[in-house]
Amino acid sequence: MIGGIDLGGTKIEARLFDEGLETLAVQRVPTPRGSFEAFMAALTGQIDWLIARAGDPALPVGLSVAGVIDPETGETFTSNTASSGHSIGAALRAHYGRAFPVANDCMAFTLSEAHGGAAEGAASAVGLILGTGVGAGHVLDGALPPRHSGLAVEIGHVGMPARALEETGLPLLPCGCGKLGCMENYVSGTGLARIAQHLTGREMTALEIAADPEMEPVLQAWARLTAELLYTLQLTLAPEVIVLGGGVSQMPRVAERLSAALAPLSLGPFLKPTRIVTARHGDSSGARGMAVLAQAGAPRTTDRETT
Ligand SMILES: [Zn+2]
Incomplete structure (x- = not known):
């Protein structure tokens, strides 16, 4: 199984996929508007849910972010989440002790459509x-x-x-x-x-x-x-x-x-x-595209900080 997360301005959507990229389960929570700590608590809650559903602590999970991700520092710049100016990838690596690919949502959309779309x-x-x-x-x-x-x-x-x-x-x-x-x-x-x-x-x-x-x-x-x-x-x-x-x-x-x-x-x-x-894949594209990237074990082309 593979996980994908779509970090939007209003919701954080987590999707669990099988190896053929069919959705097995979806959970959405509101995106916290306050501190980065509150944002990370919501995000890690979603990742923990994916890991528990899959029964796999090493579940590959990729994250799609609506915004700019600095390729050198991993900092994200978005107008609508508490994560702006922070490196989500570095924070997740510190929390879980492993890397999570992070990429822009339009890139994730295109990856999704290029794989089975x-x-x-x-x-x-x-x-x-x-x-x-x-x-x-x-x-x-x-x-x-x-x-x-x-x-x-x-x-x-x-x-x-x-x-x-x-x-x-x-x-x-x-x-x-x-x-x-x-x-x-x-x-x-x-x-x-x-x-x-x-x-x-x-x-x-x-x-x-x-x-x-x-x-x-x-x-x-x-x-x-x-x-x-x-x-x-x-x-x-x-x-x-x-x-x-x-x-x-x-x-x-x-x-x-x-x-x-x-x-x-x-x-x-x-x-x-x-x-x-x-x-072909509509609303699931952000999470699905990042599942493609996580499944490939690809280096974080847009978040070098977390490699
Ligand atoms: Zn313009």
Whole structure:
């Protein structure tokens, strides 16, 4: 058996998997908002639960974290947990006397989809999470490539090309990172709502927009802008497949819509097409991806502190 933990801003989810990565048991607890000690007590409680369920004190367990993990120190930087500024990996090693792999949640999502998911067998896969924000991960031959920084694939903070803003008539929108015109502000669920607000004056959620035939021009503008993000990934990382996850990926026929919007941007016959597909493992992806890493016994490519 293998354990995986998804450390989110509101809950800590522990999942026990069999060797084939089928979920055997799940337990969720709220993420403490107070001290790091309270946070660690909740986290070790979840790990202890996994170990007890498996009956294996040496159970491999990996942790997915929404945030940046410093590759030198293992420190995590997140906006929403009491763990920010601490090394979770080092604290767990001190507590249990052994190492636990820790990686970014977008990387974990991509690993999960590359192992028994929608990117199974792809030599190069990108996982793109379109939720409240945007994040991405990259997997080569089923493994996480070394990353010099603790960042995942931060495609959401690449600037939207001027040509796409001109075509859609949208302004440079301010981003939470302090810059103007980052792609996240147009292609995330929040971004889709902002496009609708700008083009129609209506306040709607992404799923309301997707269900309303009158909002088709809004969805077309969103697809045009999201195609630029996919094109940037295609030009830089050259993935065989891009797997879509997150709430926005649950809109009907989203992969088909984005494939159609991406096609006209192609550089020509020498740019091999990238398949756009939706994720197979959904909500379990953070824990499942880290179970893949823990099962492989892989070195902590994003948390060297704990090796
Ligand atoms: Zn930004």
